[in-house]
Each structure stands twice: as structure tokens, then as C-alpha cells.
Amino acid sequence: AQSVAQPEDQVNVAEGNPLTVKCTYSVSGNPYLFWYVQYPNRGLQFLLKYITGDNLVKGSYGFEAEFNKSQTSFHLKKPSALVSDSALYFCAVRPNQAGTALIFGKGTTLSVSS
């Protein structure tokens, strides 16, 4: 079965420190990969996506993600965390097949302390 795993329910970092939110996937072929962020009682906001090309993808708000095909991972990173980055982060995968929907991980809560 195709799936997305976010192994950490919560990640805690201090403001100014680098952060990493992990994501691995199990999808056949060459999938498209996405990260979304959700603030409390809000909808999903798009951060970045990987389709093809450079393995390091830069997105909104200073976030970036590194695609690693051999490890089937797509970890979200930011060099210096802000308190305002505290939110729920979702990794999502779209199998490379027409008519398919995004498959989401269960989400990781990022908490940045001042």
C-alpha cells in the first residue's frame, strides 16, 4: 500500500536553532512530494513541492526540503527557527499517476520556544 510516514508526532526546537521535520514515503514510481503547514483552526497552506530536478527545494517562509530518492525521504528544514513557525506540518505525496489524490502523513507538530 502506498503511504507517507512522519515518524515524529512532535518536534521541539529553540528559536534560532535549525529545525528538521522528517518524512519518508512508500510510493511506486517517481512521485511528486509536497509540504503543507496548518496553523490552529486554519486551512492548509502550501510550503513547497518537489517534482523533478535539484534535490534541494526552496519554499515559502525560509523553508526548504531535501529529496533523497535512495532513502525515499523528503525532510523539511529551516536554518533558523522562529516562534511563529510553531504549527502542524504535513508531508504529502502524489503518486505519478493521472487522477490520483494526495496521500498525507499524519502530521508533525512543531513547537519553537523563545
Added chain:
Amino acid sequence: NAGVTQTPKFRVLKTGQSMTLLCAQDMNHEYMYWYRQDPGMGLRLIHYSVGEGTTAKGEVPDGYNVSRLKKQNFLLGLESAAPSQTSVYFCASSYSNMGYTFGSGTRLTVV
């Protein structure tokens, strides 16, 4: 620049009642999706549509029905609501399965 609009934003239902959630998009997207979000479960696909007049089941379709009579609208129906359907429902649309736009969600409570 409306994007994807969900109606209503909040609703409380009694067990056994029915309701319809409306999703409308103004981007001429072919594909539309309904997800539900539950704590610790991420977003799970309920039903989706690849074009006007077509629908298909997702991961958790039981207890829901959908219709896509017009390209811009995707309706999600609950015929007989159950407490297990208490959730936040998100609609999304996409073009060529690439860019996805999400609505702001509908928070449904079934008592």
C-alpha cells in the same frame, strides 16, 4: 481570487440527521477532492472527482456520498450522520494533478 470556497464553515448535527457540504472552485480545475482531518490521523481521502459527472471512492468513503453535476461544484453528503463523522472536512481542487488548492474547512460536530 476566491479559490476554493466551502460552505458552511461550522455545523452541529444530531445523530441521524442529513446534510450537504458544498465545495465551489472558480479556477476551472478538473480534479476535486474531499478529505477529513482527525487528530493524529492526518488528512484522509473520502471521495474525489476527475471531472464533471464522475466520482470515485477514496480511503474512507463509507457513510458519505458525493456529486459533481457542475465542474465548479463538488458536494459531499451525509445521509444519516453518526458521531464518528465528527471531523474537519477539507475540499481541494487541482489542475493536471499538480497544484492543489485547499478550502478553509468545515468543522462538523455530530451529537
